[in-house]
Amino acid sequence: MHWNTGYQSEALPLVKRFVEQFRGAETAVVPSSSCVAMMRDHYPKMAAEIGDAALIAEVSQLLPRVFEFSEFLTKRLGLEDVGAYYPHRVTYHASCHGLRNLGLGDGPVRLLKAVRGIDLVELDGLEQCCGFGGTFAVKNADVSSAMLEEKISTVLGTGAEVCTACDNSCLMHIQGALHRQKTGVKTLHLAEILAADEGAGL
Amino acid sequence: MSGSALDPKTAPVFPMAARAAMKDGQLRRNVRHATDMIQAKRARVVAEMPDWQELREAGKQIRQHTMENLDFYLEEFEANCTRAGGVVHWARDAAEAQQIIVGLVKASRSDEVIKIKSMTTEEIQLNSALEAAGIHPYETDLAELIIQLGHDQPSHIVVPALHKNRQQIREIFRREMNLPKLGERPEDLADAARIFLREKFLRVKTGVSGANFLIAETGGVCIVESEGNGRMCLTLPETLITVAGIDKVVPRFADLEVLFQLLPRSATGERMNPYNSIWTGVNASDGPRAFHVVLMDNARTEILADAEGRQTLNCIRCGACQNACPVYRQTGGHAYGSVYAGPIGAILTPQLQEMHHAQSLPYASSLCGACYEVCPVKINIPEVLIHLRNKVVKQNGPLNIEALAMKTMGMIFLSEQRFRAAQRMGRMAEAPLVRRDEKGAGWIGWLPGMLGGWTKARDLQEMPQETFRDWWEKRGTHGS
Structure with missing residues (x-):
C-alpha cells in the first residue's frame, strides 16, 4: 500500500x-x-x-x-485435489497481480475443479481488473466503482452463489458492492473453499 | 467535449474530469465499442506470431540502446539528413518549435499547409500557433479531419476520433462541408472526405508532418499510415516540414524490421500498415524541393536524465495500452487533460510537464498491468506510475492527512503490539458506524472524509471479532 x-x-x-x-x-x-x-x-x-x-x-x-x-x-506441493467438498455454484475472479505478476495461470481453477460437488462457472472477462487498485478505490472512486459495476454484472451473470479469488483485497471490494446491491452473492477466499468439508457449513 | 485545447497546465484533476466524462453515456459506448474492436483485432494478429515475445524484447532492446546513446544517434541523423539535402533545426521546447515551423511556412510563401496526423504537432498545439500567424492548417487524416471540423480534441493516440460514432461524424460533415444529404454509410463519409481533401492536396504547396521514426544510419524519415493521405502530403507539396521529438530516432534501417512488425499489429491490429513511406533528404526529380526536420526536445532530456522514468521515451505511440486500459475504457481520452491519454499519457504527460502539472495522472490507474502486457516495447508502465507517485508524494510534503495516515500505518505495521492495539481501537472506532443486516452481520455503509469514496458504491464489513492471530494462537503454534 x-x-x-x-x-x-x-x-x-x-x-x-x-x-x-x-x-x-x-x-x-x-x-x-x-x-x-x-x-x-x-x-x-x-x-x-x-x-x-x-x-x-x-x-x-x-x-x-x-x-x-x-x-x-x-x-510447491504438486497438489490439485485437496479433498474438499463444497456443493455450491462458484465463480473465480483472477486478480491482476496473480494473473500478470505471479503467472498463477489456471492453478487456482485446477484446485477448484477438484473440489467435490462444486459447480464452477467461468467468469466472462476474466482478465479484466475489478477496479480495486488499493488507494485507487478511494482516490478515483468513480472510475473504480464503474469498473466494479462491470465485474459485479459478470459475477451475477454466472448465477454463482459465491465469488472466490486469491486476493482478499479484490474480494473486499467486490463483496462491498454485492452487499450494497443486496444480491445475496457472497465472497470467499479460495482457502475457505478448499478447507470446506461436509461438516463445515460454509 | 469542448474544442478548447487539451492543456495539462489548466486541465482539471483526473478524478473530476473522469466523473464528468463518465456521465456521457454515448461517449462511453463509443469508446467501449472501438477499443473492444481494436483489441480483438490485435489479439488475432499477435496470436499468429510465434516469436511475439522475442520481438517485444528486441523492440525494447533497440529502444533502450537508442536512449542510452541518444546524443550519438541524433548527431548521426543530423549529419546524414543534411548530406541528403535536408535541413535540420533544433527546438528546445514547444514555443521554439512553433516559431521555427511558422517561420518555415512563411518562407515557403504559403498561407496554408496540409498536415499528416502527428501527435507531436498536437503536443505543441501547432495548429493554433499556425492560425495565430495567419496560416490555415488542413488535417488530412480522416480522424484528424473529423476532430478539426468538429472543433474537438483527439482522445486517442492512433484513433483520435474514437469517441465519435458514425452518426456523429455524419453530422459534423453535413454541417462543416455543407452536405445536407450526406448518408451515414462508411463509404459515404469516406467519399465526402476524399472530395473535400483532394482539392487541398493538389493546391497547397507546403506540407507538415510528424515522424514515426528517424533513421540515424541513413538520415531517412519514416511515416506509417493507413489512408494514403500521408503519401500525398509527403510527395505533392514543394516544401515539407517534419517535426519530431528527439525520442523518435532509431539507429539502423534494419531496426525497422522489428518495429514494422510490432507497430501495426499493436496499433490497429494489422499485419502491415497499408502505406509505409521512407524518404531521405530531397531528390531533384521527385517530391518536395525543400525538406526541413525540426528536432524537438520539449522536456525529453529531463525524462532521459531520470533512470527510472527513462523507459517512457521508448514508446512508439501504438496506443495498445489505451485500448487495454480499464480506466481509459471507462473515461475516454479527454479526461486525461492531455493529447496523450491512457496509461502512456499518465506517465508521459506529467514528465513532459516536468512534474509541475498533471500530478493526478500517475494515480489514474489501478496498476492492473494490462498496459505492460500489451506494450510492444515492454515499457513497465505500472513501475513508472509508482515512481512518479513517489515524486508527487515528495512534492506534497509530510503535512497532509494522507501522508500522516500513511506514516501512522507504517508505524503500526512495524510493531506487533501497536498492530494489536490498532485492531482493538479500530473495532471501537467503527462501532458507531456499523449496522446489522438481515442476517445479523455488521456492515458499514458510510465513511467520513477521504474514505467516503469507498462507501459511495460499496459497503464495508465490520472487523471480525476474532482476528487471524487470535485464531492461530488458539490452535497452538503447530496447528492441528
Whole structure:
C-alpha cells in the first residue's frame, strides 16, 4: 500500500520487518497475490535502496520460500485435489497481480475443479481488473466503482452463489458492492473453499 | 467535449474530469465499442506470431540502446539528413518549435499547409500557433479531419476520433462541408472526405508532418499510415516540414524490421500498415524541393536524465495500452487533460510537464498491468506510475492527512503490539458506524472524509471479532 501509493520511504522499514519475522520460516504462505507480487517485484530493489548488504542477501534467500497460497499447493506441493467438498455454484475472479505478476495461470481453477460437488462457472472477462487498485478505490472512486459495476454484472451473470479469488483485497471490494446491491452473492477466499468439508457449513 | 485545447497546465484533476466524462453515456459506448474492436483485432494478429515475445524484447532492446546513446544517434541523423539535402533545426521546447515551423511556412510563401496526423504537432498545439500567424492548417487524416471540423480534441493516440460514432461524424460533415444529404454509410463519409481533401492536396504547396521514426544510419524519415493521405502530403507539396521529438530516432534501417512488425499489429491490429513511406533528404526529380526536420526536445532530456522514468521515451505511440486500459475504457481520452491519454499519457504527460502539472495522472490507474502486457516495447508502465507517485508524494510534503495516515500505518505495521492495539481501537472506532443486516452481520455503509469514496458504491464489513492471530494462537503454534 505504501509503496504503490508513492510512500517509498515509509515502505522501506517494512521490508526489514518482514525479513525479521519470517527469516526462520521454512516456507511463508501468503493468502494474497498482490502482497506476493509486491515482495517479488520490489523487495530486492527496496533492499538495495536501503543499501544493507546483509538485508539484500536475506531478501534473496527468503523470497524463493515465499509462496502465494494457490501456488504453494500446485507448484510447491504438486497438489490439485485437496479433498474438499463444497456443493455450491462458484465463480473465480483472477486478480491482476496473480494473473500478470505471479503467472498463477489456471492453478487456482485446477484446485477448484477438484473440489467435490462444486459447480464452477467461468467468469466472462476474466482478465479484466475489478477496479480495486488499493488507494485507487478511494482516490478515483468513480472510475473504480464503474469498473466494479462491470465485474459485479459478470459475477451475477454466472448465477454463482459465491465469488472466490486469491486476493482478499479484490474480494473486499467486490463483496462491498454485492452487499450494497443486496444480491445475496457472497465472497470467499479460495482457502475457505478448499478447507470446506461436509461438516463445515460454509 | 469542448474544442478548447487539451492543456495539462489548466486541465482539471483526473478524478473530476473522469466523473464528468463518465456521465456521457454515448461517449462511453463509443469508446467501449472501438477499443473492444481494436483489441480483438490485435489479439488475432499477435496470436499468429510465434516469436511475439522475442520481438517485444528486441523492440525494447533497440529502444533502450537508442536512449542510452541518444546524443550519438541524433548527431548521426543530423549529419546524414543534411548530406541528403535536408535541413535540420533544433527546438528546445514547444514555443521554439512553433516559431521555427511558422517561420518555415512563411518562407515557403504559403498561407496554408496540409498536415499528416502527428501527435507531436498536437503536443505543441501547432495548429493554433499556425492560425495565430495567419496560416490555415488542413488535417488530412480522416480522424484528424473529423476532430478539426468538429472543433474537438483527439482522445486517442492512433484513433483520435474514437469517441465519435458514425452518426456523429455524419453530422459534423453535413454541417462543416455543407452536405445536407450526406448518408451515414462508411463509404459515404469516406467519399465526402476524399472530395473535400483532394482539392487541398493538389493546391497547397507546403506540407507538415510528424515522424514515426528517424533513421540515424541513413538520415531517412519514416511515416506509417493507413489512408494514403500521408503519401500525398509527403510527395505533392514543394516544401515539407517534419517535426519530431528527439525520442523518435532509431539507429539502423534494419531496426525497422522489428518495429514494422510490432507497430501495426499493436496499433490497429494489422499485419502491415497499408502505406509505409521512407524518404531521405530531397531528390531533384521527385517530391518536395525543400525538406526541413525540426528536432524537438520539449522536456525529453529531463525524462532521459531520470533512470527510472527513462523507459517512457521508448514508446512508439501504438496506443495498445489505451485500448487495454480499464480506466481509459471507462473515461475516454479527454479526461486525461492531455493529447496523450491512457496509461502512456499518465506517465508521459506529467514528465513532459516536468512534474509541475498533471500530478493526478500517475494515480489514474489501478496498476492492473494490462498496459505492460500489451506494450510492444515492454515499457513497465505500472513501475513508472509508482515512481512518479513517489515524486508527487515528495512534492506534497509530510503535512497532509494522507501522508500522516500513511506514516501512522507504517508505524503500526512495524510493531506487533501497536498492530494489536490498532485492531482493538479500530473495532471501537467503527462501532458507531456499523449496522446489522438481515442476517445479523455488521456492515458499514458510510465513511467520513477521504474514505467516503469507498462507501459511495460499496459497503464495508465490520472487523471480525476474532482476528487471524487470535485464531492461530488458539490452535497452538503447530496447528492441528
